[in-house]
Amino acid sequence: YEDLSCLLSIRSVNGDCGPTGPDAPLGRGVAQAIEAFLAIGRRMGFHTVNLDGYAGYVQWGDTGPVVAILTHLDTVPAGGEWAASP
Secondary structure, eight states: HHHHHHHSSOOOOTTTTTOTTTEEEEEHHHHHHHHHHHHHHHHHEEEEEEESSSOOEEEEOSOOOOOOOOOOOOOOOOOSSOSSSS
16 A cells, blocks of 8 residues: 555646756656666565656566556546547
8 A cells, every 4th residue: 555655646747847957858757766666676675677758667576477467557637628538
């Protein structure tokens, strides 16, 4: 519950406040959301990788077959002015 609350509390709107350099090319909020996600993974004992501020992943082990579960952290405004239903 606390991890989900942490992630939901971050305003991770793409481009919010503009790019802030190579570590936050999509804006500070998106960078903060990626880092919060990776911090959760590190706390759980996983290896984590930040892909230049565009994405990140959490990895368990370093050999054998790879199983991937893809997900995303929203980067659109929370208001009701969306082009499509969420």
